[in-house]
Amino acid sequence: MVEIFSKQDGPRREDAQVRRLIEQNRGVITKLADHFSGGLYSESKKPKIGPQAEGLIIHIGGTAPVHAPEPKIRVTANGRVIAVDVGTGRQLHHFGNLRSEDGVTMFALATKANGFIAPLDDTMAEALSDMNDVPVGASYGTADLAADIGLRLSIPPET
Incomplete structure (x- = not known):
């Protein structure tokens, strides 16, 4: 006897159950991750602010500022x-x-x-x-x- 398994479209039933379980317990998982990492888990998920150009001289391409060599x-x-x-x-x-x-x-x-x-x-x-x-x-x-x-x-x- 031969059983034929065909490929199913979409996620497997087990995968969908695990995703649903994780989403339902997202708060507890985040609290545990923060507890173990000392708050670094939530800190790493926050959006990063890039460097600000205030007070800096940013030179992109072109020629360097010209001055007479001393x-x-x-x-x-x-x-x-x-x-x-x-x-x-x-x-x-x-x-x-x-x-x-x-x-x-x-x-x-x-x-x-x-x-x-x-x-x-x-x-x-x-x-x-x-x-x-x-x-x-x-x-x-x-x-x-x-x-x-x-x-x-x-x-x-x-x-």
């Missing part, structure tokens, strides 16, 4: 000598690195000869050419190095 010379904690824009904090130029060899720290100008992938342009490299391999230490510190580079390029050092 460069300053900075020697970073990891020994990079760079020019940064004060307004944005972006790096404008990389002049070179401080390198230590045999206990002596020297300034290495960013040139191909010193192994830099992106060397300085010719005008800056020429203006700073005599700064290559200058020892930096107690008598001539990083602030002095930044000031000398700034004088040669008319860029003030960062204070």
